[in-house]
Amino acid sequence: MVVRRRLRAILFPLALYCLSGAAGSYFLWHAVNDERGLHANANYELQIKSLQTQVDEKEKERRAWERRIALLSGRAIDRDMLDEEARARLGRVDKDDLIVFLKPNADAPPASATP
Missing domain, CATH: 1.20.5 (Single alpha-helices involved in coiled-coils or other helix-helix interfaces)
Incomplete structure (x- = not known):
């Protein structure tokens, strides 16, 4: 007991x-x-930094495109920019342009070779 x-x-x-x-x-x-624990907070901080850098890169790209668009539109159009864009879209060259022909890769077989 x-x-x-x-x-x-x-x-x-x-x-x-x-x-x-x-x-x-x-x-x-x-x-x-857990998904709302202390380690999750650190993971969220890393994701926020990564996404913030992506946003900053996209913002820079957007500003660059806005600058290019501003040169092509409005009252004063930049002639060089307009000429460059027109040639790129139409696939044309100017008579003063320098054209460089590159040799094909030595590793690749020639396109017009017949056996």
Whole structure:
């Protein structure tokens, strides 16, 4: 009888401590590693920085296109820009343009070779 009481007096609080420790560690692990935990905040910060750099690059590209469009529209049209754009779209060259013909790759077989 006395042994059971002492054993129960030792094991019952020990079991409660183990159970509460397991529950606490479960909630602590999820507070750190879950989708809304502390590690998720660091991942979100990295994603925000990455997306911010992409936004900055796209903003620079947009400003460059706006500058080019402003040169082609409005009251004062930049003739060089208009000429360059027209030649690029039509596939034409000017009589003063220098044309450079490049040799085909030595690795690639000639296009007009017949066996």
